[in-house]
Amino acid sequence: LLSVSARLEAVLDLLEPCQRLADVGTDHGLIPIAAVQRGIARRAIAADLREAPLRVARQNVARAGMLEHVSLLRADGLRPLCRGAVDAVVMAGVSGRLMTQLCDSAPEVLAGIRQLVLQPNKDVAMVRAWALAHGFHLRDERMVHERGHFFVVCAFAPRPGPDPAYGLSAFDETSLCNVGPLFLRRKDPLARSFCEQECARVRPLVEQGVKALEPELAQWQAACAYMR
Numbered sequence: 001l002l003s004v005s006a007r008l009e010a011v012l013d014l015l016e017p018c019q020r021l022a023d024v025g026t027d028h029g030l031i032p033i034a035a036v037q038r039g040i041a042r043r044a045i046a047a048d049l050r051e052a053p054l055r056v057a058r059q060n061v062a063r064a065g066m067l068e069h070v071s072l073l074r075a076d077g078l079r080p081l082c083r084g085a086v087d088a089v090v091m092a093g094v095s096g097r098l099m100t101q102l103c104d105s106a107p108e109v110l111a112g113i114r115q116l117v118l119q120p121n122k123d124v125a126m127v128r129a130w131a132l133a134h135g136f137h138l139r140d141e142r143m144v145h146e147r148g149h150f151f152v153v154c155a156f157a158p159r160p161g162p163d164p165a166y167g168l169s170a171f172d173e174t175s176l177c178n179v180g181p182l183f184l185r186r187k188d189p190l191a192r193s194f195c196e197q198e199c200a201r202v203r204p205l206v207e208q209g210v211k212a213l214e215p216e217l218a219q220w221q222a223a224c225a226y227m228r
């Protein structure tokens with residue numbers, strides 16, 4: 001079985017069994033290969049905007065003997081996947097801003113999926129806020145620390161009504177989107193380390209007089225205190 005980084009392992013861990021997975025921005029193709037090998041997905045589409053990563057993905061898929069189960073697709077975002085073609089979508093290693101743009105440009109594809117697993121490398125709050133506004137509940141979230149960096153993985157599922165993850169009265173919605181409502185609820189130790197890192201990053205700037213960052217510092221401090 002393919003071994004993958006802790007970041008990709010967390011993505012796979014949050015993925016629930018599905019029929020057909022699309023990994024958008026696949027690059028090396030390791031997520032769809034591992035998802036099929038492990039029996040999480042029956043079939044998968046490894047999609048990427050550029051030909052060079054797709055070549056690498058194709059080699060990896062072939063080497064893993066998965067050409068029958070993992071198809072390669074050169075595509076910009078989700079739009080080229082037609083409605084109902086997939087029931088699960090993963091996007092990892094790109095910005096949250098790009099993820100929300102790609103989701104916004106393919107509502108018909110999103111209408112047919114049962115899960116959306118996202119690992120934004122920045123703008124995580126934007127992803128949580130997008131999901132909250134588009135009927136995708138936060139089913140689970142995971143903090144990973146790898147090679148000196150923190151990574152967040154969020155698993156969403158389309159569900160009716162208000163997202164129960166956000167019913168945490170100690171924090172407003174913006175703070176919950178910034179910090180992660182499930183991290184707060186669980187007092188997640190790794191998420192607390194991330195909040196401590198953010199305090200250490202912002203505090204010196206506030207001490208130097210950057211008043212605009214005072215609310216952000218207060219938010220990270222409140223999150224640290226809550227998770228202690």
Ligand SMILES: C[S@@+](CC[C@H](N)C(=O)[O-])C[C@H]1O[C@@H](n2cnc3c(N)ncnc32)[C@H](O)[C@@H]1O
Pocket residue numbers: 024025026027028047048049050053075076077078091092093094102
């Ligand atoms: C940093 S790699 C991440 C690879 C892999 N998902 C991971 O997390 O390890 C980002 C990949 O996204 C692809 N990409 C960027 N914009 C894209 C778009 N609009 N549609 C599809 N793929 C895109 C890039 O070509 C690149 O291969």
